[in-house]
Amino acid sequence: MAKKSITGADALVKCLENHGVEYIWGLSGGAALPIFDALVDSKIKLILVRHEQGASHMADGYARATGRPGVVLVTSGPGATNTLTGIMTAHMDSVPMIVITGQQIRPMLGKDAFQEADIFDISMPIVKHSYLVKDTRDIARVVREAFHIASTGRPGPVLIDVPKDVSSADFTGDxxxxxxxxxxxxxxxxxxxxxVMAIAEALSKSRQPVLLAGHGALIAGAQDVLRALAEKIKAPVTTTLLGKGVFPENHPLSLGMLGMHGTAYANKAMVECDLIMSIGSRYDDRIIGKAALFGRNAVRIHIDIDSAEFGRMIKCHHYCHGDARAVLTELIKHVGELNTKDWLEHLNGYKKKHPLSYKTRGGLKMQHILDVLNDMTGGDAIITTDVGQHQMWAAQFCKTIKPNTWLTSGGAGTMGYGFPAAIGAQFGNPDKEVWAIVGDGGFQMTLCELATAAINKLPVKVLVLNNRYLGMVRQWQELFFDKRESGVDLVGNPDFAKLAEAYPGAKGLTLKRAADIRKVLQRARDYKAGPCVINCLVEKADNVFPMIPAGAALEDMLIEAPKPHVKLAKPTGST
Amino acid sequence: MTTILTETDTHTLSVYVANKPGVLARIAQVFARRGYNIDSLTVSPSVDGRYSRMTITAKGSVEGLDQILRQVSKLVDVLRCTDHSLDEAVVREMALIKFTTKAGERTEALQICEHFGCKTVDLTEDSMIVQITGGSEKLEACIDMLGKFGIVELVRTGKVLMARGRQET
Incomplete structure (x- = not known):
């Protein structure tokens, strides 16, 4: 009997199945028709989104929460370009993702044909790797390579552009x-x-060490050995924004997050320490402040899977190329307890003197809501955020205890990330409580995905911290631009609770008073039939502190709001 | 670390790549992003047709270049990327030089060309094209000498390079 012939699209879907893909987030279109057709007979669940950017963030959220690559399928032209923000977000934060884009047929390429976009070239600077499949026989090899590249070494997004005539032709390959x-x-x-021996030697001489753990440590699954190491040598641990979760933030040795809006004690530790060991962090501009002054009196160590990060921002004394878990597993054998008693006492003094705090009187405060949420969820929920003030306060007040429960767009700073990422995380963890903490600005960028959440009955909770402002930019304008507000007032916001109710199966709640926080959050937690949006009408203008102005040295951190007469210089560093 | 680069020595890099679509664009992007101008670039198939060899010359600080080497090496289709500026590698370049020769000038021009080992590849009543191969300094000197006749056009291939002995390029 003759073998039943399959198309390139069938082969593509078969390969995705073979790689254990459970979900594809996508939006159909002409150039991707053969692939969508092949999905009809597949066990892979196709999740139809409302905008391709949402699909890319859902795949990202799924990948960060589960460790498995997220898969996106869109059509050519605008379908493909709409995924770019999500691809860039995943690229900046080393998230494994496969983006499959339909493409015009091969004879039409380069002719500005309908919905033709040269996505292979457009996406080049923001992918780990990419393919334009020109021969149907290559499909299986390309998919296999794409998964391998996306999920090994330093993970990242891989794009596969598939012309329609390639996906619809007979597949004769292996x-x-x-x-x-x-x-x-x-x-x-x-x-x-x-x-490793040189690092162990440097550590043994240190009396004031700090371990700085980043996303690379999380990706490597280094949480257990990191904790064992910190406890063995008695060293404090700070994490980057993306490293949250790799070391429990309720541990006595935890200093919480460092950087621009990190804790005062973490940043002070960075200034005063005699050794900094970065484990899977890239010494990003948001944590080092003025590079020339960063850790200038300390022995600096950099452990990274990506050797292209060595010396890029900060020159170090020791570079160790490798997987964070593998390096720490070796290192821990060669180190003993350090004499850090005085150092830890000193840092505890800072913790007592400069705790994260907020005032409960006055209007409803974002910090207060987040503090209560943290108390109620106890670090068990998956929390995603957008970008801005709410993100920084969430990073400060939502203590991350377990790996892969804190999902935020760090490198890219993508507004609109939080809600779709929460949807992706919920798909990957159906039994977990998932909270998207978003601002009113970012939420409006991707809130069309309320339909996706509602239709799939996902009990995602969307905490909209609604100050009717693009708050972080307003903060900068207040502090550095003489309070000259420009393009930050979100007048005309909808009633987000009512908006949610417009989607069948979704619930909308409103929170206005501090006294109701716990009650309203509990109602949201109890609603499991679909998404729940909590419109929190918080104080219009509040500022995030501590703050290291961009480009300033860590020692110039503003622990609290400067006195009204103090005029701050415009920041010169990055943005 | 400052990103404003100081113009220093020219670096000659050899990049050994898988012969796949887009590999040149990916490499060029790394240079452009870090603010480096590529002075010359040659690409040709290697002895194994699956791979290509690129020789790239670029100016910029050593630190900046070290970053570029790392970032280029990291690309999926790049097998290796080496800076040969400090090696005793064999470096050659070819140029075609078209210049005018008035009556009575041709003999002198030919003498200069002979000195530099140029080959005459085109000859007309009032112009010549010569081909020269050698190290970049030799080419510069020859172009300098022929300058007085009036160079009309100059095409240089850019450097190609090979490491000596058993060393890998």
């Missing part, structure tokens, strides 16, 4: 082909013993 990646060798990041 469904399990070998990869052809002569230039890709993530396995070469093996632990270098002499480097």
């Amino acid at each position: 469904l399990y082909p070998d990869m052809d990646l002569p230039g890709y060798h993530p396995e070469r990041a093996t632990v270098d013993q002499p480097t």
